[in-house]
Amino acid sequence: MSLRGTNQEYGRPYNRRIVLEAIRRDGASTRGRIADAVGLTVQTVSTIIRELEDLGLILASKVEPKGRGLPPTTLSINPEGGHAIGLCVTPLGVDAGLLNLAGDVIATRHRPQRQVTADEGFRLIAELVPELVALRPGGRMLGVGLAMPGPFDVESMSFVGPTTMAGWGNVPIKERLTEVTKLPAFMATDMSAAALGERLYGRGAEFGDFYYLYFGVGLGGAMMHDGQVHRGAWGNAGEIGHIPVVPDGEPCPCGNRGCLERYVSLDAFARNGHGDAPIGWARRVAPQFRAAITVIENLFDPETIILGGVADQELLDALGAMTGELASSVSARRDRKVPRVLVSDAGPQSVLRGAAALAVAGVLSPRFGQLLAPERAERDPLNHRGLAA
Numbered sequence: 001m002s003l004r005g006t007n008q009e010y011g012r013p014y015n016r017r018i019v020l021e022a023i024r025r026d027g028a029s030t031r032g033r034i035a036d037a038v039g040l041t042v043q044t045v046s047t048i049i050r051e052l053e054d055l056g057l058i059l060a061s062k063v064e065p066k067g068r069g070l071p072p073t074t075l076s077i078n079p080e081g082g083h084a085i086g087l088c089v090t091p092l093g094v095d096a097g098l099l100n101l102a103g104d105v106i107a108t109r110h111r112p113q114r115q116v117t118a119d120e121g122f123r124l125i126a127e128l129v130p131e132l133v134a135l136r137p138g139g140r141m142l143g144v145g146l147a148m149p150g151p152f153d154v155e156s157m158s159f160v161g162p163t164t165m166a167g168w169g170n171v172p173i174k175e176r177l178t179e180v181t182k183l184p185a186f187m188a189t190d191m192s193a194a195a196l197g198e199r200l201y202g203r204g205a206e207f208g209d210f211y212y213l214y215f216g217v218g219l220g221g222a223m224m225h226d227g228q229v230h231r232g233a234w235g236n237a238g239e240i241g242h243i244p245v246v247p248d249g250e251p252c253p254c255g256n257r258g259c260l261e262r263y264v265s266l267d268a269f270a271r272n273g274h275g276d277a278p279i280g281w282a283r284r285v286a287p288q289f290r291a292a293i294t295v296i297e298n299l300f301d302p303e304t305i306i307l308g309g310v311a312d313q314e315l316l317d318a319l320g321a322m323t324g325e326l327a328s329s330v331s332a333r334r335d336r337k338v339p340r341v342l343v344s345d346a347g348p349q350s351v352l353r354g355a356a357a358l359a360v361a362g363v364l365s366p367r368f369g370q371l372l373a374p375e376r377a378e379r380d381p382l383n384h385r386g387l388a389a
Helices: 012-026 031-038 042-054 118-133 173-181 190-201 266-272 278-300 313-324 349-364
Strands: 058-061 074-077 083-090 093-100 105-112 141-148 185-189 209-215 219-225 304-309 341-343
Touching (some): 012 074, 031 042, 093 349, 141 173, 141 190, 141 349, 173 185, 185 349, 190 304, 209 313, 219 278, 278 304, 278 313, 304 313, 313 341
Parallel strands (some): 141 185, 304 341
Antiparallel strands (some): 209 219
């Protein structure tokens, strides 16, 4: 995402976010480099830096001089400058995590509950969130992000079948999340949130374009391009679990037959594993899994595919071991520097990290603060200590 400041009226809240996002995105930096990156003067950036320091969002440090002159001050995100709650609701239960601005997981909680209903789910969330918030008394709590299986708002597929949240249809999820947590609320599909978590805190940080293959109760994925998740027109891009791969295969709750997630998913493993060790099951589903890899590569041309999700590491590693003999695709290049498929090392917490990042980005992103009028600036979370707009 291109970061450029503005000289328009009411632009200071937006510029604060531009500077903060530049530091979050690029890591420790200096006033001069930030000014060049966002198109503002060093004087303007210096003023904003002082404001962000006063708000406790960034830290300034100096290194020991190695020659003549004083080295520039290095600016970095203050990990304890704010916190967010990440939530993940699956057919297996509810997970919650408290994260700081650096993406460190402070604490996690799990409530097992198969096919939790909406009322039960929000009751559990209402218990979990205050428990985590209490771990940082008096701290700045930015918001809460919720990740859950998609797709959303598709009559034949949403909240239908064992790999989705059956019974959650027609529930105003975001509104109820705001009501029970009393925090700004954001939501996305679990695969989009996990891809974001992988991009920020996992192996995905090495790549500009990668595809995150989400192995959960169902199967999905998300294409990450230039630091952004491709969500599609209605936020449902990446539902590869419903690509038919076996003609006249197993019936799927979506109404089709032979869908990929009927063969490759935690649900499929539970139904058809028959006590197999993960590697034995992975060998049996390797043809369908490899076909999915080829489809993804030909559709999206990613630098690599990162396999992750909520499955345990042994199962992910077993599937990863099946990618040594992939069919030809646009990714079968002689100049490749990384394997076509990598297994994530971020673990299941990538989903919680991504969910929390939804809240951090939702509240602190430049888009949120663009051209805030004075009356709105008074309610701006970057302005809550009386900082003038």
